Amino acid sequence: MWWVMVVRWSWLEAMRPARSLTLALAFGLCLYGAMSWGTARVAEEQAAIAAAAEENRRQWLAQPPQSPHAAAHFPVLLAAPPGPLAALVAGAAGSLPTFLYTDAHRVQAARGSRVGEGPLEALLGPFDVGAVVGVVGSLVAALVGAEVVAAERARGTLRQLLIAVPSPPGWLAAAATGRLLALWAITAGAAAVAWLAAGRPGLPLVPLGAWLGLSASYMAAWLWLGLLTALRASRPATGALGALAVWIALVVVLPRGVVTLLELDAPYPDGALARASLRVEEVALRQRQGRMVEALRVRGELAGATGFVATEGPAAVRDVIDAAADQARRREEAGQRAWLETQARRQLGWAWLSPVSLYVAAASALAGTDTARHARFERQAAGWRRAFLARLNGLEEQGQDTFSAYGAIPAFSLQEASTRAAIASQALAWGLLMLLWVGSMAVAMGRFGGVDDGA
Numbered sequence: 001m002w003w004v005m006v007v008r009w010s011w012l013e014a015m016r017p018a019r020s021l022t023l024a025l026a027f028g029l030c031l032y033g034a035m036s037w038g039t040a041r042v043a044e045e046q047a048a049i050a051a052a053a054e055e056n057r058r059q060w061l062a063q064p065p066q067s068p069h070a071a072a073h074f075p076v077l078l079a080a081p082p083g084p085l086a087a088l089v090a091g092a093a094g095s096l097p098t099f100l101y102t103d104a105h106r107v108q109a110a111r112g113s114r115v116g117e118g119p120l121e122a123l124l125g126p127f128d129v130g131a132v133v134g135v136v137g138s139l140v141a142a143l144v145g146a147e148v149v150a151a152e153r154a155r156g157t158l159r160q161l162l163i164a165v166p167s168p169p170g171w172l173a174a175a176a177t178g179r180l181l182a183l184w185a186i187t188a189g190a191a192a193v194a195w196l197a198a199g200r201p202g203l204p205l206v207p208l209g210a211w212l213g214l215s216a217s218y219m220a221a222w223l224w225l226g227l228l229t230a231l232r233a234s235r236p237a238t239g240a241l242g243a244l245a246v247w248i249a250l251v252v253v254l255p256r257g258v259v260t261l262l263e264l265d266a267p268y269p270d271g272a273l274a275r276a277s278l279r280v281e282e283v284a285l286r287q288r289q290g291r292m293v294e295a296l297r298v299r300g301e302l303a304g305a306t307g308f309v310a311t312e313g314p315a316a317v318r319d320v321i322d323a324a325a326d327q328a329r330r331r332e333e334a335g336q337r338a339w340l341e342t343q344a345r346r347q348l349g350w351a352w353l354s355p356v357s358l359y360v361a362a363a364s365a366l367a368g369t370d371t372a373r374h375a376r377f378e379r380q381a382a383g384w385r386r387a388f389l390a391r392l393n394g395l396e397e398q399g400q401d402t403f404s405a406y407g408a409i410p411a412f413s414l415q416e417a418s419t420r421a422a423i424a425s426q427a428l429a430w431g432l433l434m435l436l437w438v439g440s441m442a443v444a445m446g447r448f449g450g451v452d453d454g455a
Contacts, residue, residue: 013178067307068403072103072389076388085368134359146233150236229246289317293313302314
């Protein structure tokens with residue numbers, strides 16, 4: 001019973017009208033701005049993608065009857081819509097292609113978003129709800145945790161409180177729990193008001209619930225980390241300065257410093273020469289295919305072949321050329337892809353040093369704005385393209401001269417990963433955040449062992 005009373009007392013201490021109102025107002029303004037920006041950004045992206053896909057589909061259906069091979073040369077637009085929680089967490093999606101144009105011979109990426117192109121955003125990162133929680137929320141939580149003990153010690157009431165309870169560590173846990181519940185309540189209220197003010201953007205409940213749980217755990221870890229930092233402080237200001245120093249080191253200095261050092265160590269490769277070489281190699285491959293077809297024609301092996309086979313060659317010839325073209329494209333993209341994969345792997349290796357890096361990685365996976373979702377989009381787009389070409393080329397090889405059943409070709413639709421899969425992909429990040437929470441709590445309770453702590 002005493003534990004519940006301490007939780008209630010700590011809750012009331014944290015919910016003093018002036019303090020809670022100021023915190024809710026500041027947090028609410030940040031959340032409102034971020035949610036408004038995110039909602040507008042996603043609405044713009046959805047409108048652009050829908051308009052482009054609808055126009056491309058209309059042009060595809062409006063084609064006159066033609067040979068299946070000619071239909072295969074139509075530039076089909078394959079688009080990835082914004083992720084389930086893209087309005088909350090921008091992630092890496094802004095720097096990745098949103099559209100892919102594909103035809104019989106190549107796949108070309110196209111930017112479908114302006115995210116990340118603003119100078120302020122390039123300097124500070126995307127201003128989204130995830131960033132507000134990750135940066136502002138962690139600071140608020142650390143400062144709230146820093147005053148749990150320091151405020152009572154400054155008022156001279158800590159010794160009396162510890163004498164009155166059976167367990168000083170239990171009192172610390174109860175007092176921190178009360179502060180944490182108050183912080184969660186203020187954050188939830190501010191977020192609800194921001195959601196209403198931003199026009200009630202629709203959000204899927206399952207990934208939203210997982211993201212809320214992740215954010216709550218993240219803020220709890222920071223509250224206990226701030227409490228641990230300021231555990232021996234004699235004044236609230238001293239404890240707040242200690243918590244602020246830890247926050248600056250882990251949220252501001254370390255993540256930016258790691259990215260900067262990694263980019264200085266391995267600058268982004270220039271792909272202009274590789275792209276020019278690819279265009280030259282594509283022309284050479286088409287000429288090679290023409291020579292192979294001509295050789296077959298001279299030997300009489302194309303007698304009675306359909307127009308498509310007589311022009312493009314049998315499947316064996318096309319497979320050789322397509323394989324060589326795929327290899328050329330992979331060589332052209334190898335430098336950039338290797339750089340991106342290496343940098344992502346190196347950043348992931350350092351991410352465990354910074355709670356905000358872990359939080360952003362896990363939140364982006366839930367939001368569908370991480371590089372893994374884009375890789376899944378590319379894989380599904382490649383599968384759709386293979387089925388598309390196989391169907392049309394198969395009709396051509398069967399001798400069908402005219403194709404007009406454009407509506408029978410289904411439009412591309414991205415299949416999203418489940419929330420469970422998104423959590424599993426970031427199990428390490430979730431586990432390390434929980435470890436930070438439990439570890440900070442265990443160390444703080446271990447160091448706070450008796451009445452002498454209140455002296």
